[in-house]
Amino acid sequence: MNSYRYDLVVIGAGSGGYAAARTARDLGASVALVDHGPLGGLCILRGCMPSKTLLASSDLIADIREGGELGVTTGPPAIDFRHIFERKREVVAGFADYRIEGIKSFPLYEGLAAFESPHVLRVGTDVRLEARSFVVATGSVVAPPAVPGLVEAGYLDSDGVLETANVPKSVVVLGGGYVGSELGQFLARMGVRTTFLIRAKHLLSTEDKDVGDSVTFYFRQEGIDVRSGVLVNRVERQGGLKVVHYTKDGEPDSVAAEEIFYALGRVPNVAGLELERAGVAYHAISGVDTGPDMRTSSPHIFAVGDVTGYYPLVHVAIYQGELAARNAIRGAAEEADYALQRSHTIFTDPQIAAVGRSEKELQAAGIPYLVGSYLFSEHGKAIAINKTKGFVKMMASPGDGKILGAAVVGAEASDLIHEVIVAMYYGGTVAEFVKIPHLHPTLAEIWTYPAEDIAAQIEANAVAAPRGVAV
Numbered sequence: 001m002n003s004y005r006y007d008l009v010v011i012g013a014g015s016g017g018y019a020a021a022r023t024a025r026d027l028g029a030s031v032a033l034v035d036h037g038p039l040g041g042l043c044i045l046r047g048c049m050p051s052k053t054l055l056a057s058s059d060l061i062a063d064i065r066e067g068g069e070l071g072v073t074t075g076p077p078a079i080d081f082r083h084i085f086e087r088k089r090e091v092v093a094g095f096a097d098y099r100i101e102g103i104k105s106f107p108l109y110e111g112l113a114a115f116e117s118p119h120v121l122r123v124g125t126d127v128r129l130e131a132r133s134f135v136v137a138t139g140s141v142v143a144p145p146a147v148p149g150l151v152e153a154g155y156l157d158s159d160g161v162l163e164t165a166n167v168p169k170s171v172v173v174l175g176g177g178y179v180g181s182e183l184g185q186f187l188a189r190m191g192v193r194t195t196f197l198i199r200a201k202h203l204l205s206t207e208d209k210d211v212g213d214s215v216t217f218y219f220r221q222e223g224i225d226v227r228s229g230v231l232v233n234r235v236e237r238q239g240g241l242k243v244v245h246y247t248k249d250g251e252p253d254s255v256a257a258e259e260i261f262y263a264l265g266r267v268p269n270v271a272g273l274e275l276e277r278a279g280v281a282y283h284a285i286s287g288v289d290t291g292p293d294m295r296t297s298s299p300h301i302f303a304v305g306d307v308t309g310y311y312p313l314v315h316v317a318i319y320q321g322e323l324a325a326r327n328a329i330r331g332a333a334e335e336a337d338y339a340l341q342r343s344h345t346i347f348t349d350p351q352i353a354a355v356g357r358s359e360k361e362l363q364a365a366g367i368p369y370l371v372g373s374y375l376f377s378e379h380g381k382a383i384a385i386n387k388t389k390g391f392v393k394m395m396a397s398p399g400d401g402k403i404l405g406a407a408v409v410g411a412e413a414s415d416l417i418h419e420v421i422v423a424m425y426y427g428g429t430v431a432e433f434v435k436i437p438h439l440h441p442t443l444a445e446i447w448t449y450p451a452e453d454i455a456a457q458i459e460a461n462a463v464a465a466p467r468g469v470a471v
C-alpha cells in the first residue's frame with residue numbers, strides 16, 4: 001500500500017470537484033484529485049453538453065418546419081441519426097479532452113474512493129491518501145427504477161437516450177422534469193411517437209403553474225401526447241412492445257411503445273464511500289448533510305455539487321466547490337447564498353428560465369408582491385422573427401419596487417434571464433430597470449414591459465394612498 005499526504009484531497013473530478021481543486025491550488029495548497037472515471041464529469045460526458053448538442057439538431061428541425069411562415073420552404077427534413085450522434089460524440093470528446101488535461105495537471109489517483117477513517121482515504125486497493133481536509137464531490141446517479149416490471153421490460157435512462165443511435169419508433173417518457181422534457185421533446189422531433197406520463201398537472205411541476213402550463217400546451221401543440229395526473233402502476237412486455245399500465249382519475253388505462261425513457265430523477269452518489277467511517281452524516285435520497293459553509297458533520301470534510309442534494313446545476317456545483325475550497329484552506333466559514341445561484345434554465349423549445357423567487361414560493365412564504373407580464377406574441381422583435389411562443393413575468397415588492405424574481409418562457413430564455421439576474425445582483429428596482437437603455441428591436445427589451453407595468457402599479461398605489469402625516 002502506497003501512502004501520500006496532501007493539504008486537500010478532492011473526491012470526484014466533475015464540475016464541483018474540479019472547481020474546488022483549482023481554487024485550493026490557487027490558494028497555495030497541495031491538492032490531489034481522486035476519480036474512478038470515466039474522467040470529465042457528468043455535465044461534459046452525459047449531461048448538459050451532449051444533451052444541448054443533440055437539441056441543436058431537433059431545434060433546427062422545428063425551425064425548418066416553421067420556415068413556411070417566413071416564406072422559405074424545403075422538403076421534409078431528412079434526419080441523419082448517425083451524423084447527429086457522431087457530431088455529439090466529437091463535440092463531447094473535445095470538451096472532455098480539454099477537461100482531462102486540466103484534471104491531469106493535479107496529482108490524480110484513478111480508482112474507487114472509500115474512507116478508512118476521518119483523515120484517511122483508500123483509493124482502489126493500493127493507495128492510501130491522508131489529508132487535512134477533504135471535499136466530497138461524487139455527483140449523482142439515476143434514481144433506481146421504482147416501477148414494478150420496468151427492469152424486466154428494459155428501459156433507457158438519460159445516459160441511454162444520449163447514446164442511442166438506434167432511435168425507437170415510439171417511446172413512453174416516465175417523468176416530466178427537465179431531463180425528461182428536454183430529451184423527450186428531442187425524441188419527438190426526431191420522429192419518435194412520444195407519450196409523457198406525468199403525475200403532476202403539467203410538465204416541470206416545480207415551476208409556476210403558468211410556466212408549466214405554457215410548455216405543456218406547446219408540447220401538445222406539436223403533437224406530443226402529455227398525459228397528466230396519472231399514477232403509473234406497472235410495466236410489462238407484450239410481443240415487441242413495452243406496455244405501461246397506469247391509473248388516471250381512478251380509471252385504469254395503458255400505453256404501449258417500443259421503448260421507455262425512465263426520467264424520474266437522480267439521487268446523490270454516496271455508494272461505497274464509507275462515509276460512516278469518516279463521521280459524515282448523509283441520507284440516501286437527500287445526500288450528504290452540509291451546513292451553509294459546505295462543511296459536513298465532520299468539520300474538515302466538505303461536500304459540494306449534486307451529492308449534497310441542493311440545486312443539481314453546474315454553476316451551483318462550481319460555486320459550492322470554490323467556496324468549500326476557500327473555507328478548507330483558509331479555515332474560514334464563508335456561507336453559500338442561493339438567492340441568485342438558484343436561477344435556472346431549461347432547454348425545451350420554448351426555453352424556460354427563472355431567477356429569484358417564483359410566484360408560488362412568494363405566496364408560500366407570505367411575501368407580498370406585484371407582478372407584471374408580457375406575451376412574446378405582442379412583442380415587435382418576436383413577431384418580426386416569428387418567435388412568438390411564451391411570455392415574461394417579473395415580480396417586485398409593492399413598497400419599493402425591488403425585483404424579487406422573474407421567469408421567461410420563450411426563445412433565447414436561457415440568455416434573456418441574465419439581464420434580470422444582473423439587475424437583482426445589484427438590488428435593482430423596477431423603476432431603475434426601466435431607466436436601463438434597451439436597444440431596439442431586441443428580444444431583451446420585452447423585460448421593460450413588466451417592469452413598467454409594476455412601476456405604474458406602485459405609482460398608482462402611491463397616488464391612491466393618503467399623503468402626509470395624520471394629525
Ligand SMILES: Cc1cc2nc3c(=O)[nH]c(=O)nc-3n(C[C@H](O)[C@H](O)[C@H](O)COP(=O)(O)OP(=O)(O)OC[C@H]3O[C@@H](n4cnc5c(N)ncnc54)[C@H](O)[C@@H]3O)c2cc1C
Nearest residue numbers: 012014015016036041042043047048113139305306312314
Ligand atoms: C441529461 C442531463 C442534462 C443536464 N443538463 C444540465 C444543464 O443544462 N445545466 C446544468 O446546470 N446542469 C445540467 N445537468 C446537471 C449537471 O450535469 C450536474 O448538476 C453537474 O454535472 C454535477 O456536477 P458534480 O461535480 O456534482 O458531479 P459529477 O460531474 O457527476 O462528478 C462526480 C465525479 O465523481 C466521480 N466519482 C463518483 N463516485 C466516486 C468514488 N466513490 N470514487 C472516485 N470517484 C468517484 C465520478 O467519476 C465523477 O467524475 C444535467 C444533467 C443531466 C443528467
